[in-house]
Amino acid sequence: MPKHDAIVIGGGHNGLVCAAYLARAGRKVLVLERRERIGGAAVTEEVFPGFRFSVFSYVVSLLRPEIIRELELPRHGLHILPLESTLTPLPGGDYLAQWNDHDQNRRELARHSLRDAEAYDEFGLMLHQMARAVKPLLAMAPPDPASLSLRELGGLGRLGRYFRSLSKAHFNRLMKLLTMSSADFLDEWFETEALKATKSASGIIGTLAGPRSPGTAYVLLHHYMGELDGVFRAWGFARGGNGSVSAAIAAAARAAGAEIRCSAPVQNVVLRRGSARGVVLENGEEIEAKLVVSGADPRRTFLQLVGEKHLPAEFIESIRRFRFRGASAKVNLALGELPDLTCLPGRGPHLRGAISISPSVAYLERAYDDAKYGEPSREPYMDIVIPSLLDPQMAPPGKHVMSIFVQYAPYQVNGGWTDARRETLGETVVNTLSQYAPNLKKAILYRQVLTPADIERTVGLTEGNIFQGELTLQQMFFLRPVPAWAKYRTPLAGLYQCGAGTHPGGGVMGASGRNAALQILGRA
Amino acid sequence: MNRAIIIGGGVDALVAAQVLTRAGREVMVIESESAEPDDGWVPPWVLRELRIDDLHLEWPDPWLVIPLPDGGRLELWRDMARSAESIRRLSPRDAEHWPAFCERMARLARFLEAVYAAAPPDPLSPGFALRARRLGRQGLADLLRLLPMPVADLLDDWFETDALKGALGAAGILHLLQGPRSGGTAFRLLHHHISCPPGVFRPPRSNIRGLLRRLPRVELQGTEVLHILVRAGAVAGVVLKDGRELAAPVVVSSADPRRNLLELVEPGWLDPELARALRHVRRRGVAARLRLELDRSPGFSALALAPSLDYLERAYDDAKHGRLSRQPYVEVRCDERHRVEAVVQYTPYGVDCRDLSEKVIALLAEHWGDAQPQQAELSAPHELEKFEGWPEGQPHHAELALDQALWMRPLPELAHYRTPIEGLWLCGPAMHPGAGIAGASGLNCAHAILGR
Numbered sequence: 001m002p003k004h005d006a007i008v009i010g011g012g013h014n015g016l017v018c019a020a021y022l023a024r025a026g027r028k029v030l031v032l033e034r035r036e037r038i039g040g041a042a043v044t045e046e047v048f049p050g051f052r053f054s055v056f057s058y059v060v061s062l063l064r065p066e067i068i069r070e071l072e073l074p075r076h077g078l079h080i081l082p083l084e085s086t087l088t089p090l091p092g093g094d095y096l097a098q099w100n101d102h103d104q105n106r107r108e109l110a111r112h113s114l115r116d117a118e119a120y121d122e123f124g125l126m127l128h129q130m131a132r133a134v135k136p137l138l139a140m141a142p143p144d145p146a147s148l149s150l151r152e153l154g155g156l157g158r159l160g161r162y163f164r165s166l167s168k169a170h171f172n173r174l175m176k177l178l179t180m181s182s183a184d185f186l187d188e189w190f191e192t193e194a195l196k197a198t199k200s201a202s203g204i205i206g207t208l209a210g211p212r213s214p215g216t217a218y219v220l221l222h223h224y225m226g227e228l229d230g231v232f233r234a235w236g237f238a239r240g241g242n243g244s245v246s247a248a249i250a251a252a253a254r255a256a257g258a259e260i261r262c263s264a265p266v267q268n269v270v271l272r273r274g275s276a277r278g279v280v281l282e283n284g285e286e287i288e289a290k291l292v293v294s295g296a297d298p299r300r301t302f303l304q305l306v307g308e309k310h311l312p313a314e315f316i317e318s319i320r321r322f323r324f325r326g327a328s329a330k331v332n333l334a335l336g337e338l339p340d341l342t343c344l345p346g347r348g349p350h351l352r353g354a355i356s357i358s359p360s361v362a363y364l365e366r367a368y369d370d371a372k373y374g375e376p377s378r379e380p381y382m383d384i385v386i387p388s389l390l391d392p393q394m395a396p397p398g399k400h401v402m403s404i405f406v407q408y409a410p411y412q413v414n415g416g417w418t419d420a421r422r423e424t425l426g427e428t429v430v431n432t433l434s435q436y437a438p439n440l441k442k443a444i445l446y447r448q449v450l451t452p453a454d455i456e457r458t459v460g461l462t463e464g465n466i467f468q469g470e471l472t473l474q475q476m477f478f479l480r481p482v483p484a485w486a487k488y489r490t491p492l493a494g495l496y497q498c499g500a501g502t503h504p505g506g507g508v509m510g511a512s513g514r515n516a517a518l519q520i521l522g523r524a
Numbered sequence: 525m526n527r528a529i530i531i532g533g534g535v536d537a538l539v540a541a542q543v544l545t546r547a548g549r550e551v552m553v554i555e556s557e558s559a560e561p562d563d564g565w566v567p568p569w570v571l572r573e574l575r576i577d578d579l580h581l582e583w584p585d586p587w588l589v590i591p592l593p594d595g596g597r598l599e600l601w602r603d604m605a606r607s608a609e610s611i612r613r614l615s616p617r618d619a620e621h622w623p624a625f626c627e628r629m630a631r632l633a634r635f636l637e638a639v640y641a642a643a644p645p646d647p648l649s650p651g652f653a654l655r656a657r658r659l660g661r662q663g664l665a666d667l668l669r670l671l672p673m674p675v676a677d678l679l680d681d682w683f684e685t686d687a688l689k690g691a692l693g694a695a696g697i698l699h700l701l702q703g704p705r706s707g708g709t710a711f712r713l714l715h716h717h718i719s720c721p722p723g724v725f726r727p728p729r730s731n732i733r734g735l736l737r738r739l740p741r742v743e744l745q746g747t748e749v750l751h752i753l754v755r756a757g758a759v760a761g762v763v764l765k766d767g768r769e770l771a772a773p774v775v776v777s778s779a780d781p782r783r784n785l786l787e788l789v790e791p792g793w794l795d796p797e798l799a800r801a802l803r804h805v806r807r808r809g810v811a812a813r814l815r816l817e818l819d820r821s822p823g824f825s826a827l828a829l830a831p832s833l834d835y836l837e838r839a840y841d842d843a844k845h846g847r848l849s850r851q852p853y854v855e856v857r858c859d860e861r862h863r864v865e866a867v868v869q870y871t872p873y874g875v876d877c878r879d880l881s882e883k884v885i886a887l888l889a890e891h892w893g894d895a896q897p898q899q900a901e902l903s904a905p906h907e908l909e910k911f912e913g914w915p916e917g918q919p920h921h922a923e924l925a926l927d928q929a930l931w932m933r934p935l936p937e938l939a940h941y942r943t944p945i946e947g948l949w950l951c952g953p954a955m956h957p958g959a960g961i962a963g964a965s966g967l968n969c970a971h972a973i974l975g976r
Contacts, residue, residue: 163648171648176936179672181706215672216707366845472672472707474669474673474707
């Protein structure tokens with residue numbers, strides 16, 4: 001008899017969530033993490049002495065409230081510090097700020113456009129309704145639309161009934177939102193360029209598409225989902241960086257009896273008579289288990305860990321067609337002093353929020369134009385936070401850490417990613433940002449640049465795609481990652497998937513891990 | 525009174541007029557002068573209903589010639605095997621994939637064709653779900669995946685030849701302000717594939733309008749409607765340009781819905797929410813039309829300058845930022861009398877197209893040998909708006925994008941041809957299925973009026 005009921009490959013947040021749920025149900029679970037630390041892309045590392053960074057993912061908001069509740073994450077050390085604002089500096093020296101505080105926000109928007117200030121509340125309400133409409137789908141294992149089994153038909157029937165239970169107006173709006181471009185969608189509401197650009201930027205994050213490409217409006221909604229529960233949880237930092245999200249989930253898993261091993265890279269999944277029966281580590285050690293759950297992305301799972309010869313040709317064909325195309329990079333800066341913004345000089349509350357370099361939709365499109373043809377954006381979109389202002393333990397006293405999400409930096413860059421290319425990207429980011437904060441260059445003590453190739457190499461996300469596969473309509477729900485295999489199962493008995501490459505996809509959300517565990521436990 | 529007034533002389537309007545006439549209504553068609561030579565494909569169910577059996581379809585063969593950078597030509601024929609031969613010279617692998625690709629696309633097009641034969645489906649109805657399931661596992665997966673996809677991704681899945689991908693990708697972006705890498709463009713390739721035999725991805729032309737005009741019992745007037753009269757929330761008739769008032773309890777309009785409901789109808793009858801939604805119906809014209817005559821045969825009947833997906837995408841990049849494409853996508857048809865009609869994309873609405881004509885002729889001259897062009901006339905989108913009544917130069921009246929298709933065409937509230945104003949009905953290219961499927965929305969609209 002195998003010692004373990006289940007092996008979870010990969011100690012990213014979804015793997016840990018899955019392990020925690022399985023362990024709480026009394027299963028003996030072993031998590032195997034390739035790196036020396038858990039967390040996957042949700043890690044905190046002291047990259048430079050005294051400076052601690054959320055190296056990859058850097059904010060929390062999408063983490064499902066039911067997971068926080070059921071795994072009692074606050075008891076295991078999770079503490080979220082809210083981000084209060086988003087500031088968009090503009091080239092002419094002006095800025096647009098969006099505040100969580102309603103009245104402050106309205107005053108600021110009215111400065112740019114009275115009409116937009118009027119529309120903002122209604123827009124917020126509408127997105128809120130849409131997010132509510134989508135929310136039940138996040139916790140659902142997508143039924144197989146082509147199956148004739150009663151169980152699947154039942155699932156489809158429930159899905160149909162659910163959509164029919166929405167008001168017609170809501171359903172239609174949701175359908176439009178799924179099929180529109182974020183730029184067109186926002187054009188229907190607002191006229192201020194910087195507002196439209198900053199909002200539509202949520203629609204392109206992680207995807208090699210411009211804000212005018214249909215399908216991006218849904219990604220915008222996906223990123224809005226976090227503002228749903230609680231009074232205004234919005235976007236925030238985990239105290240101690242995003243590694244502490246992983247640490248809290250791991251603590252919950254361990255408390256329930258799960259075992260977590262780091263520096264244990266899996267070589268391949270062991271198959272006996274067509275079912276997964278365990279794994280072999282790179283050092284040759286074989287570990288048996290009744291079932292194997294992979295938190296790695298679909299390409300890695302099926303083409304590397306399993307091997308295509310063990311899978312049906314059609315399935316492999318679909319896996320090959322599942323698209324990744326990482327589009328974003330990360331730059332982490334250790335700063336000797338705070339950036340001094342031309343548009344809002346000095347140390348103000350605006351620095352405690354996000355800073356978005358997205359002056360216009362055309363700016364974002366131009367950034368995308370470069371990437372389409374295999375070049376990093378000459379003037380990239382950036383989403384910037386300074387966590388050390390909210391959480392002093394991230395940097396030495398008086399000093400700061402700055403996290404910069406950069407888009408577009410295409411994985412398929414002309415000539416491939418080299419050290420020189422990486423440094424050029426770093427220069428581009430710093431130069432672009434210096435236009436808005438002239439003291440930045442002299443404030444930089446250290447700089448870390450992570451290209452999509454670096455992200456792939458370090459945390460194993462194929463092509464550096466932060467969602468484990470593009471989050472586009474053709475790769476969502478029924479189709480994520482492959483038609484007929486969207487229910488966390490695979491063509492091999494005993495092999496399951498729990499990563500963001502499954503429904504509902506990426507962001508530090510945890511829903512894939514939870515849904516997979518509930519499927520395995522037969523409780524979905 | 526059982527009079528019905530039809531606004532517009534397009535195929536949809538004429539089909540609606542015929543159906544209503546045959547149902548015993550007294551029909552009046554009001555149209556301003558416009559003389560387009562021919563129109564697109566007409567679905568067989570429309571022909572059946574009107575008992576038209578002498579439709580002439582103009583279908584060039586090869587249906588497309590694509591000049592190659594090295595001076596050669598890729599020729600796509602109605603005969604799949606012959607196309608494969610031509611493709612094989614560029615890529616044996618693509619030639620091998622061609623029949624399977626054509627077969628799978630044809631299957632999906634047949635499904636869409638069936639959907640287009642009636643008023644837009646209710647996506648949540650069991651009937652629609654059952655019909656979709658009849659596609660089988662692979663067909664259903666193909667459909668769900670294909671609809672929201674960029675046409676570039678679809679073609680990259682199947683082929684490696686730039687010229688082939690350019691030629692097919694162009695069908696995904698024709699008359700749309702999107703590039704082949706934009707989501708939803710694969711759906712358009714499928715849309716324009718409807719009616720075609722497997723392996724043909726350009727719709728034919730037909731003489732349908734001429735045939736419809738010859739049918740009896742329809743009154744035509746060379747005038748224009750100034751207003752649609754509304755009394756107590758119901759249509760009362762129309763006011764013509766010359767000041768005459770015609771009373772009618774039913775008015776069917778094939779003008780674009782935005783103009784129709786926001787300009788022809790007195791403001792105030794519409795719910796402000798609906799008016800706002802209408803103002804956001806996208807209908808951006810992106811193509812100019814070039815017509816000329818050649819003194820001899822150019823050696824092709826259909827030719828496309830779309831050498832690669834990147835070429836098309838770059839052409840779109842210019843348009844996206846409000847400029848004329850420096851290297852436009854050009855698609856040309858030439859008839860037996862050497863009359864040439866070319867679509868030149870992208871030419872955003874309102875952008876100066878003065879030197880474009882010479883430029884395009886220079887591009888094309890490389891491909892038509894010694895033939896000499898005469899009487900070249902280029903119409904920019906704003907001219908097409910003025911002379912053809914295409915809003916912003918957009919021949920589909922409402923861009924055919926996924927969020928403006930099927931039960932959302934042009935808006936969910938208007939998709940069933942009915943408006944909130946009693947007795948006022950909509951047909952035309954902006955209504956489901958519209959956009960090049962000539963006559964179908966007119967038929968569906970007339971059926972809705974007659975309660976069929």
